[in-house]
Amino acid sequence: MAEPSFLAVDWGTTNCRAWVVGADGSVGSERDFPLGVSRLKPGEAAERFRSEVRPALGAERLPALMAGMIGSTLGWIEAPYLDCPINAGALASRLTAVPGEDPPVRIVPGLRGEGIAGGPDVMRGEETQVLGWLELDPSRLEGTRVICHPGTHAKWVLVQDGRIERFVTAMTGELFDLLSKHSVLKSEDGPFDEAGFEQGLEAAEDGGALAARLFTTRARVVGGRMPKEAARSYLSGLLIGAEVAGVPELLGAEVDEVALIGDPRLCSFYQRALDRRGVRSRTYDGSEAVLAGLKALFAKGDGA
């Protein structure tokens, strides 16, 4: 590879991934570390980064750029949120430098948007994925784009001509966990049930009265209209269907195409829900997107 240029780090809640990036954008080496911020003791990030991450990649002398929860109060230092709308150039000019680090370490700030219902809304990490996804195909830097990151707290992001305009968070994944583990709808993990999932999507089609639609999971089993083994997939369909039915319009734009970034299996569930509504979608790799984002922000920033 070309001369190493910087160390790109995607440092999230559960995991830390780092890449040595060459001056020509090529990747030298790549490693995962079980150092997600939820696993760190307070104040420990600096030491673990110096003693584990840098040496494992032979990157002791490279400047580093990090994105994700490492910039939260749980991380290394807090990188204060920047306001939307914002594009990659503006974000790159306002990276948060970690004081006293040499070689320098900088963190990508999270974003704050107006959100819904008197908001605001916040994100940390997804902004780098979104900006990276845009960079991966320059045609994406023009016009309106909608990106969805499914997950515990799904993020729906509206991009206009390369600027992140606004976004909405939906706690669908967390609701699924709570309901399938702790509620009257609780069910054991089991194989995915195709028919159950589709029925859940259908039952959620109008998006409203979620507390009533959720109860149908139980009523259908108790009433003998669905095997209990299908309940978990039905619940998943219900929650994803309700999200897809209601959230896109909160972005305040016509949504006829969505880029899904994240876990391929979870994205495939969203894709089915979008298909039913006649919305085109395609799934993209989250890791590739965040790396592209870090490269772009490093290049547009003042370099080392």
Add this chain to the structure above:
Amino acid sequence: MAEPSFLAVDWGTTNCRAWVVGADGSVGSERDFPLGVSRLKPGEAAERFRSEVRPALGAERLPALMAGMIGSTLGWIEAPYLDCPINAGALASRLTAVPGEDPPVRIVPGLRGEGIAGGPDVMRGEETQVLGWLELDPSRLEGTRVICHPGTHAKWVLVQDGRIERFVTAMTGELFDLLSKHSVLKSEDGPFDEAGFEQGLEAAEDGGALAARLFTTRARVVGGRMPKEAARSYLSGLLIGAEVAGVPELLGAEVDEVALIGDPRLCSFYQRALDRRGVRSRTYDGSEAVLAGLKALFAKGDGA
């Protein structure tokens, strides 16, 4: 009082309440017992009823009529669900007799309705309250009535000319418990926050995208737009507001007036949500309603 006629028993999940009812409908004595079916060992109901409930009320020789979860698989014997639509006369003719009990013990069957989204839906106990509420004012036996029982699993019931036509269950109370105890929205119990509750109602006004609206609870606190002490009341307003925005229309009738039956404080929250939507409501005592229901079903049935 008049000659005792029967022992009326409202036997639910957490509590058991019994009344000695005279031939003229007057009440002789009344007692609560901490014998809710969730607190009973399997098979224990019969023995506890004979050795504790009957003697405490001097009712060893009276026939008994019971409503509630005592007729579920967790209770004494299972009283199979009857199908809607159904009125008090039809329900009274199909009470479930407990085999071998002398004096006789009968249980009011729960109801099964078509529900929503491929249903069915089920209730056990609320049918007796609804029918009792109708009996308390004979004018209610004509025309369309909508009754709401707020709670862990709120029931919305449509009555037409004295028949329970259909109903919908919304697990609003359970969602509130789960979210306020176990989620990223968790909050400590504290004084009711007037402004927070109203803001929650407002944020839920269109009823859709609940997973996104829920996240605003956290975003508003993190973003400094709401004190964290208000989060719990805001969440309550959000969930009740979303229920009231979406569930009534699932009954398939124009809803311009609702009878709320249940805990007065909880009913007052629903009343505010209904007020905002221009729906009239009034709150009624649940215990009075269930007693009236048991009296009516006993009288319309074949008596002892």
